[in-house]
Amino acid sequence: MSNIDLENMESMDLLLGDSMSAGSLKEGRIETGRIAEKNENGILLDIGLKAESFIPKSEFPATWDDLQVGGTLDVFLEQLEDEDSSPVVSVHKAELQKAWDNIVSQYNEGDLIKGTIMSRVKGGLIVNVGVEAFLPGSQVDIGPVRNLEDYLGKQEEFKVIKINAERRNIVLSRRELLEAARMEQRAALMDELIPKTIRRGVVKNITEFGAFVDLNGMDGLLHITDMSWGRVSDPHEVVKVGDEIEVMILEVDKERQRVSLGLKQKEGNPWDTVDLKYPKDSRVHGKVVNVMPYGAFIELEEGIEGLIHVSEMSWTKKITRASDMLQIGEEVDAIVLGVSKEDRKISLGLRQAQANPWEVIKDRFPKGTRIKGKVRNMTGYGAFVQIQDDIDGMIHVSDMSWTRKVNHPSEVLQKGMEVEAVILEVDAENQRISLSMKKLTDDPWQNIQNKYLIGDTVEGKVTKLASFGAFVELEGGIDGLIHISELSGERVNRVKDVVQVGDMVKARVKNISIEDRRIGLSMKDDSEDSDSSAAAAPASAPVSSSPSGGNLGGFGHALDAALKASDEQGQEEPAAETAQAPEAAGTDEDSKTAEV
16 A cells, blocks of 8 residues: 555645646746746746746846846746746747737837837848837938948837738838928928029039039039039039038929029129120130130130131131141130120131231232242142242233233143242232232233334244144244135145144234234235235225234134134144134135135
8 A cells, every 4th residue: 555645735726726727828928927936047937837937047137136036027938848847938028029019009000110220131220119120221211321330329210111910020111201301391492492592502412414402401403504604514623512502593393393503693694794895806815615626615704705716717727627726725815806795606816816917918019029939739720829938829821921822820830830920919808919920021012013014024933733724933922823824825725734833934924913912924925915915805805903004804804713713722732633724705715615
């Protein structure tokens, strides 16, 4: 028979009470227990189960001294029994649960809550609001945040944007509060801002087109074109981030919530008095700030620029690109040619600031002055001869010879050849100088009637053959024409059958016209010529009105026709000698149809 200590055996009521208490406890919630024992390592807590829970001293960093045996303590029941049949509890988790229960009961989504930013995690920050809440990086501030660690330790007010009690998750936003405050501040500021008033602000951001200025709660745009009356290529030249500046309110758009600012408008517009400060023909000094193909822009003062067109850069050179003459940063003197205050344009002249070489040439080389120079260029109508530096004079083909018809300057001159000429005229206004070679000597035709008489026998050299006759150079360089009908008393089919270029021939003067500068010659015998004249007399041929007074008859008409053909033919040699000779009225029948 076994020994049973009936005196110390627990009563049935106590055993049933323990069983009933154990049945009322549930894992995962807060339970209240009684402190059964306290020692230097911790406490034993009786929550109504068979075994007591041991809670280490480390769980009471701030309240250890306040704990007394027999006192009560709320704990979080994690497990009814562990391997040692002891309940597992947590004081810390009980405090967290109380905090969550407090948050859920007091706050809803959209409410404001205060908290302290504790640490940084991936994607944002952890905020202590009684429990740990998550603040996403995108919700920290209105603009992008470069360093989240700058916010650690700060106590702020936040907006609850999400609560998940089951997952114990709270998401906060600081940005929404800032935006709301900013909207209120902006609305109030928009009512205060008045165009053309001055406000102080801080440069917040700079872009390539301007700067954003914080006007104490609202940003205004200071466009690059409103920074200075002068040329600004980069806003950083005028302002820097963080600068505190005074700006003028230019425009307030309440509907679009935009404010336009101006810096240059604080000062007077320099263009308002530009016509008084820079009158026409005044001399100015400035710096080249921009160069375009068509000209260079000169800064006369801040906000005032003038244009020197390529056509106004040199008196003598033909400038096609402004960069050939001026470079950015170069300082120059110029003359004001014109001012348009309305269009904000100033025309400047670079060459006008220097002496006009054409006027100097006009004074230095009056009409009739002899000059020497090299042929620099030739065209179909004349040759350009260097007179001084880049100034050329032109010798027209009609001024190259008294006696010779020059069709192209290359017949007389060559490029690079040094020639002598006489100044005919200096047109400084149009920048032209006319020269003459033939006026180096007297006009041989002025005294021709004293040198040659009709009927005189002359000798000359054949210089050119044409289908209608031969040209003969006489003394003094004067050309005479022997018409094909005057080469021989017999019929001549081709001029070259009688004479060749270079032949020395003798002929009689038959016609002289000073007015037309023509001499007609004949190689016929006197007797043949007399018979021809007699035969032509009944035809009543008209008499020439030449100063020589000779009765030219049909030969005069033939000579006119021949010389006219010579003018049209120029210096070209006959390509094919099949052309029919001009008809000589009143001459022998044979000469009427003479062919070369």
